[in-house]
Amino acid sequence: MKKDAQYDINIAKLADKTHHFAFELDRAFFEQFEQQLIPDGQVHADVTLHKTDRLLTFDFHLKGTVRQVCDRSLDDYDQEIETREQLLVRYGDRDLELDDNVLQIKTDTQTLPLAQHLFDYIGLALPMKKLHPRFQNEPDENPDSDTKLIFTTRQEGDDEDDEDDTDPRWNALRNLN
Template sequence: MITKLDYKINYQALNLGHSYYDYDIDDTFIHDYNPNFDEMRDVFIHIKIDLLKTETCAELFINLKGSYNVLCDRCLSFMKIDIDKNDYLIFKEGIGEDDETIIYISQGTEFIDLRPHIYDFIALSMPMRHVHNDESDCDQEMLNKLKEYLIEDY
């Protein structure tokens, strides 16, 4: 079982070079981190991280692979989304403006907590618009009900 502590990387103690991390992410991780985020369920994502530490930074090459269910925008029933994507993040010693891929850390930083970043990668992997590929894959009963109440806008 993975505990919160397992997501904390001891930056100071890391050897220069590559370190590898594997995590299996499920609903518990998501809801522990953000109880208000209920758009995903049945989350099963395997995360592989290849961390490269150099003198002044740690580069993370991240792969997310797995699936989760989200509500279809069209029929409001759950649909499965498969993901297999690569992300990149660098923790850099120094002062500057963080952006999507660069996080600045002070020289004496001891631990880096990966939880917020893993959460972001997963939350951001969700497509803006998610609908069943074909309307015929949608929950037809639900579609008919919705059509009675809503003005068709697709």
């Protein structure tokens, strides 16, 4: 990742109170990361920082669209996203990532880079199944089913109770009920 200081916050110069920051994330932002998940987008990020002498609490609100490729048709489309995340940063004797949303930084840290966190929160806001809007309203074939069978090796006409090809050692275990 190329370093871009415009997404860094100089925490050393900030007073112990609430601060607000706004970032516009566009193609230049996404090109900083060597990845193919999000090639382009227009996302507005509102970041609220509540600073105390022991803890920094960042509240992120991200809203906008990002360019995606449909899993079904491979067409490009704009995926709308909106997410709220929180990042807690505490002071300690060394830099550590304690949890996904909890960091520890040294007390003499001057700036805190937010670019990677912004990118990660956008990536987490994306749906697992990326479908072009023209496919999103199609009904499922069986709406009562919780899961959908994609592939099976069983062919029609096969007897499900056919245990001839099963290892005979399993028969003793089946009788333990």
